[in-house]
Amino acid sequence: MKGQTRFGTKGKLAPQYIGPYDIIEKINPMAYQVALPLDMELMHNVFHASMLWDYLRDPLHVIKSTHVLLSDDYMYEERRNQIVNQRIKKLRNKDIPLLKVDWQNHGAIYVTWEREDDMKKKYPELFPLDPTFFSEEDV
Structure with a gap:
């Protein structure tokens, strides 16, 4: 194999x-x-x-199906539910601001760390016009 x-x-x-x-x-x-x-x-x-x-039946084992709305080309849009947390990842030569995002189209809790600049491009409505929205003190 x-x-x-x-x-x-x-x-x-x-x-x-x-x-x-x-x-x-x-x-x-x-x-x-x-x-x-x-x-x-x-x-x-x-x-x-x-x-x-053989599948051994267990009455406590219930599989829930989730319904996702698909477009005509069988794609769906991931929508963020909320920003849960934030942090700055420090590399040798630069700092990368990250956001922990809770996503909506999943049955269970699904959170990922996303780059802040990518999130600003995709979802500009999340960020107010104030540039000090995410300060160093909150991290």
Whole structure:
């Protein structure tokens, strides 16, 4: 398996098993057709029985689906919910101001550190006209 990619990841830490997915059809005693998500639509959806594991039902294990509004070209816009925190990353020769942003289109809490100048370009309405909005004392 050297050099093979498995589920979009290359290397020995790639996931070997993914799921659970519903079985659509039993083709023969050893082959099953599985309902795969849209991001895996290029993968063949018929698997040998040895590649499938039984799913042990757990009443506490409930998978919630999230609905995302897509445009005509199947893209969606990430919208920031709020700026949670800020800091300045110090490198050898320069300082990079960073903002911790909470994003809206995710079911769970999803926060990332973004560069302040990138956020000012994408979302100018977040920043007031006052240049001292983010001062050194707040960091």
